[in-house]
Amino acid sequence: MKSAKTFFKMAVVAAALVTTVTAALAAGPKIFVIGGKADDPFWSRVKKGADDAALVVKAAGGTVTWLGPQNYDNLGPDAAKLIRTALSQKPDAIVGPDWVPEAMDAAFKEVVAAGVPLIIYNSGGMEAAKRLGAQNYVGSEEYVAGMGGGEYFSKAGAKNVLCVNTQPGSTNQESRCKGLADGMAKGGGKSTQLPLPSSSFGNPTAVAQAVKAALLKDKTVDGLITISAGDATSAATGISQAGLIKQVKLGTFDIDSTNLQRIKDGTQLFCIDQQPYLQGYLAVSMLNGYVQYGLKVPTAPILTGPGIVDASNVAATVAGAAAGAR
Secondary structure, eight states: OOOHHHHHHHHHHHHHHHHHHHHHHHTSOEEEEEOSOTTOHHHHHHHHHHHHHHHHHHHTTOEEEEEOOSOSTTHHHHHHHHHHHHHHTOOSEEEEOOSSHHHHHHHHHHHHHTTOOEEEESSSHHHHHHHHTOSEEEEOOHHHHHHHHHHHHHHTTOOEEEEEESSTTOHHHHHHHHHHHHHHHHTTOEEEEEEOOGGGTTOHHHHHHHHHHHHHHOTTOOEEEESSHHHHHHHHHHHHHTTOTTTOEEEEESOOHHHHHHHHHTSOOEEEEOOHHHHHHHHHHHHHHHHHHOOOOOOSSEEOOOEEEOTTTHHHHHHHHHTTOO
16 A cells, blocks of 8 residues: 555655646647638638647647638728737737738738737738748739630630629738739730729629620620629629620639539539648648747748639539548
């Protein structure tokens, strides 16, 4: 039978172990992620990736905090405020998109000047990462994605494509429409941008009415692409209301289950996928590895797209969409 003294020693050792484990857990990194609105279907997939990567961070006693704007009406300045909010919390690392460089770059430079590791993701590309002093860029090169969309439309026979932009002025959306126009020109066609107020983003009625009006004004339009999966559903309504379902081929940047179903049904041509889940997952995982263990990926940029989803491969994409990751 153990003596009271022995039990006391065991209790002291156990308490020391608990203290050591608690201290280790408390040493986990504080990572802040700047992203889109919480109810934005695209950004919910990015957030799911970040949340899944956060499980490893939390297991080490760290935290991953998501910061997003209330709306997109004042996107650049609002995002800059979020970056500075994150920096004020004395973070160990920050992830953020460079949506509007003229409004956001100064805030990102403050992050780097403070010695906080930074990864740019989703928007801006490797050029922005280098300019700002970030470790890397994770995402798709939007101009390249647009080029791919333009070339795909051309191969499908489209000659005049509208690029519906509900976030005009945003670097990644402008690059998408520019790439689309160049891709169309390469195939002998053309593309023009239909810029709509940012308040139209995610507004089904506004987008549908604008698309209907544009198509009725120019009967030569035979292709249309939107900058988000949600806007594509609104555009499909506008095309239908204009009575031009058989004439106007529909495509979109990004994907959701509704778009995938239209591809399966033959009423939508394609989606351009940038795998947003991977953007959140990889960016958080890379910074966690760097802060915790000094790990750094030598490959730059880390591209998650673009990829074309059409009738040839839509079935393989449906399961991921059902799980909220595609």
